Amino acid sequence: xxxxxQKLVDLINRLDLRILLFAVIFxxxxxxxxxxxxxEYFVFAKAFADPHWIPGALSIKDVPGTRIIFDTVxxxxxGFAGFEQIAAAGRMLCAMLFAFPLSLLFKKLRLxxxxxxxxxxxxxVSHQSFFGNEWIFRSFETKVVSYAFVFYSIYYLIEERFRLxxxxxxAAIYFHVLVGGWNxxxxxxxxxxxxxxxxxxxxxxxxxxxxxxxxxFYLAGKYLVHNPNEIDGVTVSWVYAYVRN
Numbered sequence: 001x002x003x004x005x006q007k008l009v010d011l012i013n014r015l016d017l018r019i020l021l022f023a024v025i026f027x028x029x030x031x032x033x034x035x036x037x038x039x040e041y042f043v044f045a046k047a048f049a050d051p052h053w054i055p056g057a058l059s060i061k062d063v064p065g066t067r068i069i070f071d072t073v074x075x076x077x078x079g080f081a082g083f084e085q086i087a088a089a090g091r092m093l094c095a096m097l098f099a100f101p102l103s104l105l106f107k108k109l110r111l112x113x114x115x116x117x118x119x120x121x122x123x124x125v126s127h128q129s130f131f132g133n134e135w136i137f138r139s140f141e142t143k144v145v146s147y148a149f150v151f152y153s154i155y156y157l158i159e160e161r162f163r164l165x166x167x168x169x170x171a172a173i174y175f176h177v178l179v180g181g182w183n184x185x186x187x188x189x190x191x192x193x194x195x196x197x198x199x200x201x202x203x204x205x206x207x208x209x210x211x212x213x214x215x216x217f218y219l220a221g222k223y224l225v226h227n228p229n230e231i232d233g234v235t236v237s238w239v240y241a242y243v244r245n
Contacts, residue, residue, distance in 0.1 A: 012114050013112055013113040017103040017107070019099070021098065021106075021116065022099040024117055024120050025094070025124055025137055026092055026095035028137065029091050029124070029138060030088065030091055032084040033084075034083055035087075035139040038083075038087050038141060039083075041071075041074075041142070042074065042086065043060050044060065044062045044064070045067075045071040045074040045078060046078045047061055048071040048072070048075045049071070049072070049076055050075070050079065063222050063223075067175075070141070070175065087139070087140055090139075090140025091139065091140050094137075094140055094144050094145065097145065097148035100152075101151035101154075101155055103116075104152075105151060105154065106119075108155065108159075123137075124137045143179055145175045146172045146173075146176035147172075149169070150179060150183045152164075153166075153183055153187065156168065157187060162196075163203075165187060166211075167211065169183050170207075170211035174212075174215055188201070188204070188205070
């Protein structure tokens with residue numbers, strides 16, 4: 001029995017780590033049943049790509065905001081496939097996106113293939129949430145894609161390739177402002193605590209600002225320009241705060 005286990009361990013350690021990590025994430029998250037968020041965001045994406053999908057339906061119209069890339073791509077794809085097919089394909093894509101940066105991080109931590117697979121399996125199949133029902137690996141949505149770029153950013157930060165870390169941090173923001181934004185705050189806090197030359201920090205900040213300028217321009221046009229504070233005597237911010245609460 002011991003020999004068989006050792007042979008299995010040796011086999012796992014000879015395989016490509018990226019394939020192993022992809023298999024763990026994909027098998028743990030694969031489903032044709034949509035999550036609550038997938039149901040909501042797929043509807044928004046479909047309505048964004050096809051405004052005449054359900055004529056007169058106001059509740060499915062939503063300004064994409066930072067979901068502009070997601071809504072454009074997924075909305076287009078929903079013109080050729082159903083919600084369940086896109087969910088399954090999207091989860092496969094997310095598993096693939098995660099496999100590459102995680103393999104780099106695990107190798108950097110000098111974990112064997114079996115240790116990496118065990119650690120990832122224990123995390124993915126668990127509830128994952130430490131606070132506020134937050135999670136990383138589950139469905140196909142903007143937050144999940146953003147986390148894949150966050151892992152790249154963390155890896156290059158550890159490698160002290162700060163410009164690349166900033167580039168991937170910006171990519172994370174393009175998919176989810178909160179996930180990417182918190183990562184950026186932690187990234188620059190680390191750069192300051194490391195007491196890097198101020199010039200290096202400023203260049204990194206300028207790089208981030210330039211990369212995010214198209215997104216900032218788009219969001220300003222959607223949320224700031226010609227966007228009234230009051231409609232029919234009702235303050236828009238009051239409605240937003242009430243609904244969110």
